[in-house]
Structures are given as C-alpha cells and as structure tokens.
Amino acid sequence: GDSVTQMEGPVTLSEEAFLTINCTYTATGYPSLFWYVQYPGEGLQLLLKATKADDKGSNKGFEATYRKETTSFHLEKGSVQVSDSAVYFCALSKTGTASKLTFGTGTRLQVTL
Amino acid sequence: SQTIHQWPATLVQPVGSPLSLECTVEGTSNPNLYWYRQAAGRGLQLLFYSVGIGQISSEVPQNLSASRPQDRQFILSSKKLLLSDSGFYLCAWRPGGGNTIYFGEGSWLTVV
Numbered sequence: 001g002d003s004v005t006q007m008e009g010p011v012t013l014s015e016e017a018f019l020t021i022n023c024t025y026t027a028t029g030y031p032s033l034f035w036y037v038q039y040p041g042e043g044l045q046l047l048l049k050a051t052k053a054d055d056k057g058s059n060k061g062f063e064a065t066y067r068k069e070t071t072s073f074h075l076e077k078g079s080v081q082v083s084d085s086a087v088y089f090c091a092l093s094k095t096g097t098a099s100k101l102t103f104g105t106g107t108r109l110q111v112t113l
Numbered sequence: 114s115q116t117i118h119q120w121p122a123t124l125v126q127p128v129g130s131p132l133s134l135e136c137t138v139e140g141t142s143n144p145n146l147y148w149y150r151q152a153a154g155r156g157l158q159l160l161f162y163s164v165g166i167g168q169i170s171s172e173v174p175q176n177l178s179a180s181r182p183q184d185r186q187f188i189l190s191s192k193k194l195l196l197s198d199s200g201f202y203l204c205a206w207r208p209g210g211g212n213t214i215y216f217g218e219g220s221w222l223t224v225v
Contacts, residue, residue: 032212043203043219044157051212089157093214099145099207100172101214105156 002027006090006104013111019077021107023064023090026071031092033057033066033073034101038087047075047088080111115140119204119217126224132177132191134220136204139185146187147205147214148179157203163187199224 007022025031032051036044048057053068062077073090090104119136126132138144148160159172161179169179176195180188187204204217 034213036216044205044216046213046215049213093212095212099212099214100147100159100162101157101205103157 002031002092002094002102004090004092004102004104006088006107009087009106009108011107011109013080013109015082015111015113016079017111019075019080019084019109021075021088021090021109023073023075023104024071025073025090025092027092027094027102029094030068031094033064034091034093035062035064035073035075036089036091036103038089038106040086044089080109082111082113085109085111115206115208115215117204117206117215117217119202119220121220122218123221124223126194126222128196128224129193132189132194132198132222134189134202134204134222136187136189136217137185138187138206141185141206141208143184143209145207145209145214146181147207148187148189149203149205149216151201151203151219153200161189194224196224198222 003026005024034049035047037047048059050057050066056065064073064075087106087108089106091101093099093101116139146163149157163181177191202220205214207214
C-alpha cells in the first residue's frame with residue numbers, strides 16, 4: 001500500500017538556521033503531496049502542496065519540490081524562526097472518490113534563540 | 114468561505130461512558146468528510162471517511178462508529194469508551210472534485 005516516510009525528530013535548530021525535513025513516499029500512480037503543520041495544541045494546517053512531478057509548493061518561506069525520480073518531497077526553509085516550532089507532517093493522496101490522506105509520522109521542530 | 118467546526122474541544126470521560134464528537138462544515142456542499150485520530154506521540158490514523166449522506170467507510174476495526182445524518186455533519190460516537198480511545202481527534206473535509214483536505218481544530222479526549 002501507499003506510505004510516507006519522514007525523518008525522525010526532534011529537530012533542534014537555532015534561529016536563522018537552514019531547515020530540511022526529509023520526506024519520501026511509496027505509491028502507485030501519481031499522488032498529490034502535502035506538508036501540514038501542527039502548532040502545539042492545535043489542529044493541522046495545510047502548509048503547501050504539489051500535484052505533479054517537478055511542481056514546487058511554497059508558503060511562508062517554506063518550499064518543497066515534487067521529485068518523482070527520487071519519490072521525495074523534502075521541506076526546506078532558508079531561515080527558521082522561533083515561531084516555526086511545530087510538528088510537520090508529510091502526506092500524500094491520490095485522485096479518487098475518497099482521496100484519503102496517508103501521513104508520515106511527523107517531525108517535531110524546535111527552534112531556539 | 115468554507116469553515117469547519119468541531120466540538121467539544123476538550124473532553125474527559127470515564128471508562129465505559131458514551132462519546133459523541135460533532136463536526137460541521139459550512140460554505141460547501143457534498144464534501145468528503147473524515148475522522149482522524151492522533152494518539153500521544155504518534156502519527157495520524159484515519160478512522161472513518163464519508164463520501165455522502167449515510168455513507169460511512171471504516172478504516173480500522175475499533176470501539177468507535179461514525180454517522181453522517183446531514184450533508185455537512187459528521188459525528189463520531191462510542192457506546193462504551195476504553196482507556197485506549199484517549200487521543201486527539203480531528204475532523205477534516207475535502208471539497209468535491211478537489212484534492213486538498215482541510216482540518217478542524219481538533220478535540221482532546223481523555224478517558225479516565
């Protein structure tokens with residue numbers, strides 16, 4: 001079946017450091033790929049998405065490129081802030097009646113001053 | 114614009130008691146609806162999804178059930194809660210024909 005693998009956390013960075021959170025997927029066909037963010041005590045918010053190979057999703061300084069050849073969708077940000085501290089989830093879904101999301105296990109990011 | 118609401122936000126229930134979590138979506142029609150659970154320190158598990166009124170699909174066998182009595186209403190229930198039902202429950206929706214799923218604020222359930 002479909003699956004998403006994320007790097008283990010927690011990831012601890014100093015403010016203004018460069019961030020990479022790795023995400024790879026296994027799926028048949030051509031899934032859409034997503035990054036969601038969960039701030040402490042809150043629900044999930046869509047951060048960015050990409051629907052086809054070589055698409056780049058971007059939002060709030062975060063970027064991720066859909067790489068079909070490496071089945072990856074790594075999340076990057078050039079300069080993190082303390083307010084970016086959260087749990088980040090990579091996910092995929094495929095076109096269909098239900099279009100269910102398959103999630104990775106999440107990566108906790110802690111940014112310190 | 115479309116919005117999703119779920120309640121209650123926090124719930125503490127004794128073992129063996131019933132449960133009802135409610136979710137409504139506004140500003141859209143015929144959405145796909147989902148219930149996910151996030152256990153402490155773990156990822157998200159899809160519990161149920163619905164593509165229409167009265168149509169419920171269960172992803173995993175468990176102590177919970179779901180119902181969709183109206184187009185934009187999705188209810189998660191249990192007749193008798195177990196300790197293992199504790200967790201963070203998230204309702205979500207997807208517009209018909211869209212490929213993005215949007216989440217509600219979540220409900221914290223603690224079974225004691």
